[in-house]
Amino acid sequence: MFTGDTMKLALCIGINDYPGVSNDLYGCRNDAADWTAALSARGFDVRTLLDSAASGTAIRTGIADLLSRAATGDAVVITYSGHGTWVPDLDGDEPDNRDEAICPHDVAANGPLLDDELSTLFSAADPGVRTVLISDSCHSGTLARLSRPLGDDRCSSRFLAPSTFLPPPAGLPAGLAAGLPAGLAAGSAVRGGARSRPRSAALLLSACRDTEYSYDATFSGRPNGAFTYVALTALAELPPGATYRDWLRAIRAQLPSQNYPQTPALQASPAQLAWPLLA
Template sequence: MYKAMAACKICEQELAVYNHGGVYCRNCQNRVSVGDGQGGIQEPGNTSYGRRKFGNILMKKSSGGLKSLSSLSIMPSLSSISSREELPSGKRALLCGVTYQKEKFKLRGTLQDVKNMRDLLVEHFSFQPASILILAEEEPYRAPTRKNILEGFKWLMKNLRPGDSLVFYFSGHGLRQPEFDGDEIDGFDETICPLDFKSEGMILDNAINDIIVRPLRQGIKLHAIVDACHSGTILDLPRVYNRKEKRWANNEPPSRTYKGTLGGKAICFGACEDHQMAADTSAFSSGKEMNGAMTYTFIRAIKENPNITYGGLLNYMHQSIVAANRGRCLPSLNLFNRKLEQDTVLSSSQDFDINQKLNL
């Protein structure tokens, strides 16, 4: 038996591999082997599902739903990652909406979520359409597969300059699974589920942190908005804001593994706490249109108050969920009397004043 060092092709983590066997990268679950260099991706284990929790809520098809996003803008190509194509500077966004159309746990609101988030970025935050990469099943050659999402991360992070502002948005299912390396206070890794996660694997919070958080240099900021179950600390950021106590709390891993940046700033809005589920619902729609509860309230808060602060946004989303549960929202709440049990989580690579204006 001999040992060789090999680098993961996805996240470039160096690993020790014995003989001609293989190991799974602890960061992104890619299989790394010596010899033929090939291998599949580890299939996710038997864990509890959620968004949005699979089969939790009655999903109704929206009337006059968006057929395609192609007509909305001239979107960048994934091929620009490996080509010399000039990438947009200043502001850049990766938006992922996973519907899981062929699965029994399919979602109804994710495509609308992506369209609404795209419109918000263009109309309220001056993003150029050509600087927004959308991955959705309805987009030819841009399905939100594991490979394409990881390639999208590379596109988002390529050729960054001080002053750049990045956005990563994900609407889909999220899972959690036990971890044994002391990287999580609660003992669980959080994940997002690509379209093909059952065969190709999930994307762990460790990998997301390594790829889009750690490389952020001074003068570069990232905002992540993740509408999925168990998404509170999906970026593994070291600081989490306690809304009730109005203070920042420590979220550093017991292992003391560094989860910060190279001087840049990363901020994440997760749809719910790590142990909670996030809802796909028509509770906030005047018709039968489905939306992610977090995405809808996030966008509505900004549209109603363009100068809203981070703290004001947190409070608005919290109060919207409370009002829906009290029946003060709209009578279309179709949850079989189930409550929306989720509370948005704000996390960051560093403490900051949440009374400052939100600026993506």
Template sequence: MTTGLSLHIGLNEVDPARYEGWAGTLVACENDAHDMARLARAAGFEPTVLLTPDGTVSQVTAALGEAAARLGSGDILLFTYSGHGGQVPDDSGADDEPDALDETLVLYDRQFLDDEVQQAFRAFADDVRIVALLDCCHSGSSIEIPGGTDDGSGRYLPEPQQRQLYERDRGFFDELRRSLAEDGSADGAPDALLVSACQDNQVASDGPVNGAFTEALLRVWDDGAFQGGYRDFHRSIQRGLPPTQSPNLYLTGSPEPEFLAQRPFTV
């Protein structure tokens, strides 16, 4: 018997005390987390849901650490995030960031670097299948997002706040990157599959009930009626969204072809 664990994070706002007065209020992110947890439970996963104030760095990393301790070869982790996406300059000039930016998940208490996501995924045993679904702006490669303006409907940390927060937190992120690079230098990228809400140069739309990406995903999944692999799943979601929001299929490490060909959410 294989085991499936899932973690679903939905943030309708962040702590303004940690983001220089910006709350980043959204509408549909908690709904997205609940709906993805229902999908996961029906598919045989054991879901954990973290909503707005519980979507902190410590709680997210603790939940991922607990999952890594439980899952072994052949098991599966499903990780979903719905909220704001952002980026911070990567002044270290790492080779894996050709745009000199680190993509971030805008968690309740601070931005969570893509390097930190990778570090958490590295803790999983070899041959654990990892699937990440990110409904946030500029998320095309967020497990390994560039500027723009926020018209109020996008899930993007606006540039003025980005600049202000980066100047405040530059020293912290520089030290964090150094620590992550030392810890992960010998391990390489974890084997993981990302289906994101949009490309790196696009924004993801919020909605009255679900985010546009999550709404399209749920429609394609059709309560489990979908047949096909992850590539077909990605293409079908893509057809349900406008060209201004094109979901991305992105791989790190070397996921097995058999994994990519599986019906999504197969435990």
């Protein structure tokens, strides 16, 4: 959709169904639908990729197409809700020796989409394009406890709820699967290590730090990512002129919590922080 002489383009990705793995998700398609509604209301022309439509090739093509259409002054927003993971860093550019990744629908057959490749995709945009990535997935990256539980009462103690973390599948290409820590295969939490430095041309709003999990939740009987639900609730309550810092501050008033111990994070340059919020 055109707003004046500029375009606002979005791609919303949600994956519940992961063939070949044992831990499907529940709230990711709803997350994509909710992001689509929120962004459409703000004048974005939104495309969606859900479940089998969200293959690695389709995600790469979708991002590249949006960025190829955008010019200086345009806004591009990509939202992703699904499994996240990490693999050993092979090119030595990560202080913590691992590359974070998102997991397309066909991850078991074709592997994940690494942060290095996402950075390359985003770097193809014109310098004046305002590109934003919002990722509700594990390892996509202050502690504040909630004064009340998040989610339905029956889910309020779901500390062990299925998280949006997927251990790297056995079918990863040789090299990516090599050298995985033994604890990773068992699904253990990642501990320690320096946080990877931001390298992408996109502003990144993530559901958690890159050493943390992101959680599925249920609100009023409807599955959602805990981060997506809180982020969109906070967005709807922000006043005109709010910044990305304001948005993160409002999200962190609810997360992390006792039930969902994830710390949303914002990675952006000073220039990106001056961008109008989702505009």
